[in-house]
Amino acid sequence: MISVEYDYANARIRAMKSRLLDRKELEELAGKLDLESVINQLEETPYREDIESASVKYTGIACVEYALRQSLSNTFRLILSFVKGEDTQTLMEIFLNRWDIQNIKTILRGKNIHEPANEILESLAPAGALDDATLVALTKQLDVKAVIDLLATWGIEYSRPLTQHFKEYSERKDLVVLEYALDKFYYEHALSVAAGESYDEGIIRGMLTREIDVTNIKSVLRIIRDKVELEDAQYYFIRGGKELDVNKLSALSATRTIDGVIKQLTGTSYDFLASVPDEYVKMEKISAFEKELDTFLLHKALGLFTGDPLSIALAIGYLWAKLNEIANIRIIALCKTEYVPEKELMEELVFV
Amino acid sequence: MVEPMIPIGAAIAFGLGAIGTGMAQAKIGAAGAGVIAEKPELFGLALVFLALPETLVILGFVIAAIILFVLV
Numbered sequence: 296m297i298s299v300e301y302d303y304a305n306a307r308i309r310a311m312k313s314r315l316l317d318r319k320e321l322e323e324l325a326g327k328l329d330l331e332s333v334i335n336q337l338e339e340t341p342y343r344e345d346i347e348s349a350s351v352k353y354t355g356i357a358c359v360e361y362a363l364r365q366s367l368s369n370t371f372r373l374i375l376s377f378v379k380g381e382d383t384q385t386l387m388e389i390f391l392n393r394w395d396i397q398n399i400k401t402i403l404r405g406k407n408i409h410e411p412a413n414e415i416l417e418s419l420a421p422a423g424a425l426d427d428a429t430l431v432a433l434t435k436q437l438d439v440k441a442v443i444d445l446l447a448t449w450g451i452e453y454s455r456p457l458t459q460h461f462k463e464y465s466e467r468k469d470l471v472v473l474e475y476a477l478d479k480f481y482y483e484h485a486l487s488v489a490a491g492e493s494y495d496e497g498i499i500r501g502m503l504t505r506e507i508d509v510t511n512i513k514s515v516l517r518i519i520r521d522k523v524e525l526e527d528a529q530y531y532f533i534r535g536g537k538e539l540d541v542n543k544l545s546a547l548s549a550t551r552t553i554d555g556v557i558k559q560l561t562g563t564s565y566d567f568l569a570s571v572p573d574e575y576v577k578m579e580k581i582s583a584f585e586k587e588l589d590t591f592l593l594h595k596a597l598g599l600f601t602g603d604p605l606s607i608a609l610a611i612g613y614l615w616a617k618l619n620e621i622a623n624i625r626i627i628a629l630c631k632t633e634y635v636p637e638k639e640l641m642e643e644l645v646f647v
Numbered sequence: 648m649v650e651p652m653i654p655i656g657a658a659i660a661f662g663l664g665a666i667g668t669g670m671a672q673a674k675i676g677a678a679g680a681g682v683i684a685e686k687p688e689l690f691g692l693a694l695v696f697l698a699l700p701e702t703l704v705i706l707g708f709v710i711a712a713i714i715l716f717v718l719v
Contacts, residue, residue, distance in 0.1 A: 302673075306677070
């Protein structure tokens with residue numbers, strides 16, 4: 296990889312990072328009385344243009360959601376436009392493909408409960424490789440099967456795992472089957488693309504394997520909470536994690552208690568879960584653990600900013616930081632819509 | 648009769664300084680353009696950083712001048 300390709304891109308990304316909202320600005324947003332004040336405040340941030348264009352079509356929470364989706368999509372496209380080099384773009388696309396997976400899952404969920412096409416379309420984040428026309432066509436299909444058939448007809452690779460597992464989905468009538476198939480396909484494909492020895496591939500692989508571990512731990516916690524049979528549990532694990540292989544995950548599930556999982560994770564990078572208050576362990580409040588795991592992942596991603604300045608590390612770190620900012624603004628907007636007290640709102644935000 | 652190695656030494660001093668400046672400015676220029684694209688207000692600072700490696704070629708020039716005009 297020629298390092299000169301990163302001079303322009305990484306200097307620009309560093310400048311973009313300096314414009315992300317800091318803790319003080321987010322606290323200011325969280326301190327606003329209602330959603331209208333939040334929207335007005337957002338107009339004084341780098342989200343001004345997105346909010347202005349969204350407010351032409353939408354009001355209230357829909358306006359914020361639309362603006363955030365546009366901002367995310369524009370940021371991804373912008374970074375992809377100036378990160379040069381075939382190898383680098385391929386690696387960046389791995390990161391962006393997760394939005395294809397996310398969008399297909401959203402469409403499948405929508406079709407599963409017979410949501411209107413326009414409502415599904417509004418929930419999508421057009422940031423991945425699938426263009427707007429493809430997404431519109433997918434949302435207009437009659438049902439789950441028609442969506443999969445269209446993906447297969449157009450030769451889109453995501454149709455493969457869906458076609459393979461469609462029979463199982465039809466028998467069990469459980470969309471989780473298709474969602475896990477998509478996740479497994481994404482991670483297997485991504486790891487095969489980033490299998491080389493270069494520094495950039497190491498960065499991508501490092502983040503992917505961490506994500507797989509985190510996803511698997513979340514699955515273990517849900518398996519325990521929902522009392523899923525141990526034989527079925529293995530089905531939900533994704534191979535290729537950094538520290539936890541399928542045997543270890545099966546052992547974690549076999550403890551049948553969240554307390555047992557925490558004890559088994561001692562000595563791994565995930566033993567920070569022991570810091571979750573006992574009351575949440577007893578209540579089996581999975582969301583508290585999920586937040587800790589997501590924060591851990593975010594810390595790892597933002598740590599990339601201290602990596603090689605002439606590598607893909609900065610771009611990946613920035614995209615994670617941007618995602619976190621958008622998630623925080625979305626939480627603030629949703630809490631303001633529901634009039635959640637500021638103290639509770641602040642607990643939901645993730646600062647790194 | 649001028650010793651032939653003297654102008655060659657002066658040329659190497661000046662030439663290598665110029666090449667070094669060029670390499671440094673290529674990277675700083677690209678990075679500067681990236682910063683200015685996002686923050687135009689930093690144009691002045693980027694220009695200062697871009698000019699810093701000029702010292703290399705100036706030093707090379709001074710050494711070449713010393714070789715040519717003092718040592719000869």
